[in-house]
Amino acid sequence: MMNTTSSNTDPVLQEFANSPKGDGPPLPFATRSVQFSEPVAPPQAQIEHYFQRQNTPLKPEDANEVHRRGLNNIGNTCYLNSAIQALRYSTGLKNFFLDGAWEQHQHYDRKGYALLSDFADLVHRLWGDMDTVPERTITPSTFANTFVRFAQEYGSDEIVAGAQADAAEAIQILLDGIHTHVAREVQMNIHGDTSTPDRAEYTKSLESWASFFRKEYSEIVNQYYGQTQTRIQCVAPDCCHSSTNYEPWAMLKVPIPGGNTPGEPAPTLQKCIAAAFETEIVEDYTCSKCKKKGTTRITHSISRFPRHLILCLKRFTNEGSKIRARIPYNEHHVSLAPHIAWPSLQEEDDAKYRVVSTIEHHGSTHGGHYAMRARDTVVKEIEGKKVEEKHWFVYDDSSCYTLSAGGDATPDTYILFLDRLEQ
Numbered sequence: 001m002m003n004t005t006s007s008n009t010d011p012v013l014q015e016f017a018n019s020p021k022g023d024g025p026p027l028p029f030a031t032r033s034v035q036f037s038e039p040v041a042p043p044q045a046q047i048e049h050y051f052q053r054q055n056t057p058l059k060p061e062d063a064n065e066v067h068r069r070g071l072n073n074i075g076n077t078c079y080l081n082s083a084i085q086a087l088r089y090s091t092g093l094k095n096f097f098l099d100g101a102w103e104q105h106q107h108y109d110r111k112g113y114a115l116l117s118d119f120a121d122l123v124h125r126l127w128g129d130m131d132t133v134p135e136r137t138i139t140p141s142t143f144a145n146t147f148v149r150f151a152q153e154y155g156s157d158e159i160v161a162g163a164q165a166d167a168a169e170a171i172q173i174l175l176d177g178i179h180t181h182v183a184r185e186v187q188m189n190i191h192g193d194t195s196t197p198d199r200a201e202y203t204k205s206l207e208s209w210a211s212f213f214r215k216e217y218s219e220i221v222n223q224y225y226g227q228t229q230t231r232i233q234c235v236a237p238d239c240c241h242s243s244t245n246y247e248p249w250a251m252l253k254v255p256i257p258g259g260n261t262p263g264e265p266a267p268t269l270q271k272c273i274a275a276a277f278e279t280e281i282v283e284d285y286t287c288s289k290c291k292k293k294g295t296t297r298i299t300h301s302i303s304r305f306p307r308h309l310i311l312c313l314k315r316f317t318n319e320g321s322k323i324r325a326r327i328p329y330n331e332h333h334v335s336l337a338p339h340i341a342w343p344s345l346q347e348e349d350d351a352k353y354r355v356v357s358t359i360e361h362h363g364s365t366h367g368g369h370y371a372m373r374a375r376d377t378v379v380k381e382i383e384g385k386k387v388e389e390k391h392w393f394v395y396d397d398s399s400c401y402t403l404s405a406g407g408d409a410t411p412d413t414y415i416l417f418l419d420r421l422e423q
């Protein structure tokens with residue numbers, strides 16, 4: 001792993017927890033505008049097993065299934081319900097809340113306290129056992145009100161009480177809100193040599209990481225943030241000046257190259273990722289060194305891999321249409337290794353990820369409905385033996401159901417949550 005390499009010569013960043021410090025400015029996140037209206041019915045033909053959630057008392061046989069709680073829609077909140085379900089299933093956040101780590105970093109007097117504590121309460125209720133939470137579905141009114149208030153303070157124009165909004169924006173605001181609240185100052189020491197261009201750049205990326213997060217470090221950064229390198233290179237033969245900069249992110253937005261017209265094969269998820277790292281050629285760019293106006297090459301690569309990768313497919317075009325390519329993701333691993341900023345330092349790290357949940361957007365740019373899918377364990381009893389199987393579950397507001405096999409390549413997959421595989 002790049003960030004904890006044990007080599008004596010490559011640059012190393014060590015992060016140490018230290019005393020808490022005050023708030024900093026929120027990180028800049030790009031936001032995008034999409035309008036939504038009425039829900040779309042789930043595809044009934046594909047449903048294998050439906051969990052009727054509301055208004056039915058829990059029975060002892062529900063004990064293994066009780067955490068599959070739905071969230072009641074309280075007025076165009078399917079975008080928020082899907083975001084909540086995806087984040088509560090993501091192990092980085094699930095463990096942070098269920099282990100109680102979040103309580104060590106809460107500050108009653110700091111911005112975002114209600115967001116953090118109301119979300120923690122909701123995560124606990126969704127995962128609660130039958131004795132502590134005797135409900136099949138939860139109405140997230142308290143959290144939804146807190147979230148909308150926070151989003152407006154945060155500067156969102158799109159998130160308004162009672163109106164549909166973009167699940168990707170909701171996730172970014174929620175992650176950043178939790179991060180900003182629990183952030184603390186830490187020591188970050190960088191050491192190692194800078195004798196080769198790759199090592200020098202690696203050191204630069206670590207210095208950039210430290211300058212972003214030394215004063216504001218959190219479990220969210222530790223689990224969910226990656227970093228991208230952008231290199232701008234003058235192509236004038238007598239100059240070739242190149243400069244780099246580094247940006248942290250919690251969500252990677254990737255284009256969909258193809259698969260939108262009948263007969264055209266859909267790209268793989270790996271190809272979508274590759275498209276996000278394609279070299280750009282920009283004309284009429286003035287070089288900062290030779291001052292000549294000419295062609296510039298801009299390359300993008302990854303300088304730090306996150307533990308939990310959140311990908312957002314760019315399904316909505318600037319012209320207002322939706323790209324409906326069916327991109328398969330079940331049983332397919334993707335790797336970020338082909339896009340590493342310094343191949344010479346890469347060692348054996350293949351940076352493989354697997355999709356563990358998704359958020360789907362059904363409908364068009366002008367109206368739609370969100371649902372979430374998660375891969376979860378089912379315990380079955382076969383001939384007296386307990387057998388664990390993995391199944392995909394759809395969380396659609398208050399209901400939850402399993403799908404028959406092969407339903408993963410839908411034209412509606414919008415946000416994907418991936419976990420990094422152990423080395």
Ligand SMILES: [Zn+2]
Binds near residue numbers: 235236287288289290
């Ligand atoms: Zn130049």
